Amino acid sequence: MLELIRRIVRAVVIALVALVGLTMAIIFTASTLIAITVAVAVAKMRGKPFAPKEYWMARQSRRKALFTQGSLKRTDVTDVTDVQARDVP
Numbered sequence: 001m002l003e004l005i006r007r008i009v010r011a012v013v014i015a016l017v018a019l020v021g022l023t024m025a026i027i028f029t030a031s032t033l034i035a036i037t038v039a040v041a042v043a044k045m046r047g048k049p050f051a052p053k054e055y056w057m058a059r060q061s062r063r064k065a066l067f068t069q070g071s072l073k074r075t076d077v078t079d080v081t082d083v084q085a086r087d088v089p
Contacts, residue, residue: 039055
């Protein structure tokens with residue numbers, strides 16, 4: 001009898017966790033749809049078409065690049081040096 005109660009409690013807990021996850025997914029989807037709707041409405045008010053690819057490209061271009069300064073900067077990608085290493089006894 002005790003084992004049956006444990007299984008029922010475990011099933012109820014798993015079902016609750018699944019419902020919470022489903023609720024979170026629905027909220028995330030709804031908020032994303034609202035954000036896209038607002039972005040489209042703002043773009044129409046400005047008289048410009050909303051193009052997600054252009055939006056993300058513009059956002060990424062404003063970010064600071066990590067590899068444009070210092071010793072990790074690669075100016076010429078055709079300049080490759082092949083190094084062979086051997087163990088010396």
